[in-house]
Amino acid sequence: MSIERPARIRRSPEAARENILAACEAILLEKGPQALKLADVAAGAGVANATVLHHFGSIDGVQTALMTRMIRQLVQRIAVDFGQHQDTVGRVGAGARALFDAFGTRGGARLAAWLELTGEARRMTAIRQAVQEVAALRMQLDSPVDETAVQDFMLVCVTMALGVGLFGETMAELLGRPPERIREIALDLIEARIRQETGG
Amino acid sequence: MSIERPARIRRSPEAARENILAACEAILLEKGPQALKLADVAAGAGVANATVLHHFGSIDGVQTALMTRMIRQLVQRIAVDFGQHQDTVGRVGAGARALFDAFGTRGGARLAAWLELTGEARRMTAIRQAVQEVAALRMQLDSPVDETAVQDFMLVCVTMALGVGLFGETMAELLGRPPERIREIALDLIEARIRQETGG
DNA sequence: GGCCTTACCGACAAAAATGTCAATAGAGCG
DNA sequence: CGCTCTATTGACATTTTTGTCGGTAAGGCC
Numbered sequence: 001m002s003i004e005r006p007a008r009i010r011r012s013p014e015a016a017r018e019n020i021l022a023a024c025e026a027i028l029l030e031k032g033p034q035a036l037k038l039a040d041v042a043a044g045a046g047v048a049n050a051t052v053l054h055h056f057g058s059i060d061g062v063q064t065a066l067m068t069r070m071i072r073q074l075v076q077r078i079a080v081d082f083g084q085h086q087d088t089v090g091r092v093g094a095g096a097r098a099l100f101d102a103f104g105t106r107g108g109a110r111l112a113a114w115l116e117l118t119g120e121a122r123r124m125t126a127i128r129q130a131v132q133e134v135a136a137l138r139m140q141l142d143s144p145v146d147e148t149a150v151q152d153f154m155l156v157c158v159t160m161a162l163g164v165g166l167f168g169e170t171m172a173e174l175l176g177r178p179p180e181r182i183r184e185i186a187l188d189l190i191e192a193r194i195r196q197e198t199g200g
Numbered sequence: 201m202s203i204e205r206p207a208r209i210r211r212s213p214e215a216a217r218e219n220i221l222a223a224c225e226a227i228l229l230e231k232g233p234q235a236l237k238l239a240d241v242a243a244g245a246g247v248a249n250a251t252v253l254h255h256f257g258s259i260d261g262v263q264t265a266l267m268t269r270m271i272r273q274l275v276q277r278i279a280v281d282f283g284q285h286q287d288t289v290g291r292v293g294a295g296a297r298a299l300f301d302a303f304g305t306r307g308g309a310r311l312a313a314w315l316e317l318t319g320e321a322r323r324m325t326a327i328r329q330a331v332q333e334v335a336a337l338r339m340q341l342d343s344p345v346d347e348t349a350v351q352d353f354m355l356v357c358v359t360m361a362l363g364v365g366l367f368g369e370t371m372a373e374l375l376g377r378p379p380e381r382i383r384e385i386a387l388d389l390i391e392a393r394i395r396q397e398t399g400g
Numbered sequence: 401g402g403c404c405t406t407a408c409c410g411a412c413a414a415a416a417a418t419g420t421c422a423a424t425a426g427a428g429c430g
Numbered sequence: 431c432g433c434t435c436t437a438t439t440g441a442c443a444t445t446t447t448t449g450t451c452g453g454t455a456a457g458g459c460c
Binding site: 110114118119131158167174175 | 312321328363375376386
């Protein structure tokens with residue numbers, strides 16, 4: 001009498017990767033990027049350690065793939081948000097909110113910080129492409145005067161979203177302010193700046 | 201014939217801690233906080249692994265002690281800077297510059313990010329105390345109208361300095377802007393805000 | 401049905417890192 | 431000088447984690 005093994009599931013490479021990355025996202029949200037250990041990821045996805053390595057090469061590969069995936073999803077959401085607003089200020093505000101959401105609430109900033117600290121940041125080229133796409137959208141919709149101003153503005157938005165997403169909650173608590181305060185202030189700053197740029 | 205051993209150096213507890221933390225600072229600058237391994241720290245300080253543990257209890261203890269030390273040094277520098285400026289805007293600008301320097305150039309943001317990710321952030325109570333001291337200084341020198349405005353302002357400054365210090369360089373490079381650009385913009389935002397608060 | 405590609409897996413190897421423990425040796429002090 | 435305190439140490443145990451390897455089986459294709 002042979003021991004029962006759970007039947008193997010054979011997925012397409014894309015489905016297998018997606019399955020693993022979805023598990024990663026849950027782990028990232030629950031325990032942070034440092035918990036993206038090979039064994040935990042594999043367990044979360046319901047596959048063996050070796051399977052994860054088969055698809056991503058290394059645990060670092062898993063992490064950068066997760067970052068890329070989150071950035072792609074963010075760009076899609078921003079594109080949708082842009083379509084739902086007629087005015088520049090509304091568009092940018094909605095985009096900024098999506099940005100803060102992806103990096104703050106959904107754990108993107110913590111993952112980005114992890115990549116930055118482990119020297120994997122250079123592989124985040126997905127960000128460059130994403131920014132180019134969003135910038136192209138804005139140039140098309142808003143036809144702003146100055147392209148470097150757009151780039152500077154996006155640099156500010158992204159960096160602030162990352163900083164607030166990673167440190168905002170802890171700092172607010174440590175300094176005795178409400179946890180969401182820093183995000184409000186940051187969004188105010190961003191909207192004030194865009195108003196100033198478009199208005200004057 | 202006995203094997204030559206290097207003579208032991210016996211330091212006071214304070215000197216021993218200082219020696220170890222100085223080595224940590226060098227490692228932090230050169231390789232980042234994830235390189236603050238027990239063996240490397242001990243080697244950098246020229247002592248045995250067990251010695252480090254004797255003084256700090258654990259490698260996490262070393263890291264939080266280093267953070268505390270950096271924050272103390274920062275507060276001292278800010279106090280000096282405050283004394284060298286007569287006007288509020290000049291004072292705050294100099295303080296912000298010191299803040300960005302400590303967190304950016306000197307590696308404080310990377311260390312803070314590490315503590316945040318590894319769950320050690322709650323032990324960064326040194327920040328709370330530091331902010332209280334600086335806030336007290338400002339209340340005394342500038343007698344600003346609103347204390348919560350001061351707290352909000354410091355929350356913004358600290359969070360931005362952390363965000364820019366950790367992500368600024370990489371993001372600027374990724375988005376095709378000069379590496380120091382984000383810092384300039386951030387300082388502009390801060391000074392504009394303080395001018396607005398004091399001016400009107 | 402038979403074959404071939406490759407997604408998948410268990411077992412194992414190997415490295416890296418932290419922390420424990422008992423012993424050693426400076427340095428102050430009577 | 432001899433005693434005591436404790437900073438210091440080497441050796442070691444343990445844990446954690448990544449990655450390799452040879453074999454297994456699922457599903458497409460002829």
